[in-house]
Amino acid sequence: MPHTLLISHPMLSPMQAGLEAQGYRVVRRWEMADGDAQAVEAIVHAGEIYLTADFLESLPNLKLIANVSVGYDGVDVPWCRARGIEVSHADGLNAEDVADHALGLLIGAWRNIVAGDRMIRAGVWNNDRMEVGPGMKGQRVGIMGLGHIGVAVAKRVEAFGMTVSWWGPKPKPGAAWPRAESLLALAADCDILVVACRADVSNRQAVNAAVIEAVGPKGMIVNVSRGSVIDEDALIAALKDGRLGRAGLDVFATEPTPPERWEGVPNTVLTPHSAGGTVGSLPSMIAQTFENLRRHFAGEALLSPVSH
Secondary structure (H helix, E strand, C coil): CCCEEEECCHHHHHHHHHHHHCCCEEEEHHHCCCCHHHHEEEEEECCCCCCCHHHHHCCCCCCEEEECCCCCCCCCHHHHHHCCCEEECCCCCCHHHHHHHHHHHHHHHHCCHHHHHHHHHCCCCCCCCCCCCCCCCCCEEEEECCCHHHHHHHHHHHHCCCEEEEECCCCCCCCCCCECCCHHHHHHCCCEEEECCCCCHHHCCCECHHHHHHHCCCCEEEECCCHHHECHHHHHHHHHHCCCCEEEECCCCCCCCCHHHHCCCCCEEECCCCCCCCCCHHHHHHHHHHHHHHHHHHCCCCCCECCC
């Protein structure tokens, strides 16, 4: 009998043909029929989608959640581990692409590039220049999270002549950049805060109103982590009131984010959670998922298990 896999979200539907070509029986979560829950042995998952305990308990033969994504914040790993369910993810495979995107958001907003594009398209380019903004050289960049993505961001901004500091809950003795005493201290001592941490229950809305205001009216926040890490209501209010200068966001509290939520919110560059998806990274992430599935059913060690 073929092993039965569950695809957890329609965004992963393009993987179905490849999985079936490998001999798996594929069930779609949104089209489950009677008896499917009993048969499911592994879930192919987009890690930002929350899997409830009630749903997982309805799958008595589940033994693996294979996240195609790097993040797995929608999976309660300790809960799964206690029940003998393995969890894997795409460890570090798209870090360079996400870092590139973070720099794109940073430059697009900081140098008014997107605002300039809108001005031209609206036909309001005249002899009155746009507001003159700051350059990049000499600006202080604080990075929340110094994993694969954070390190890649740090190296990129240094090439622009910017200085780097960082904060995370655990010291990294080998880090090339100084660690702030706290997230609030990092925010107060930087011009641009880049959120690049792994999202989990410990840092939900960690970038709160106090942190946002510490970045300040001349500062900027870039988020390529998860929308859950920022208090989005506080962020929007600070942008509208001028207590935060700019923002570049690829992730949101609710996705897709409602467009009306951003009406009248100034000095923002927004992208639809696309930082990690390139023609280079996506095939690698999918291939790693396939290999983790193969190893799991062959009784071999996973290629990229979640280790904490």
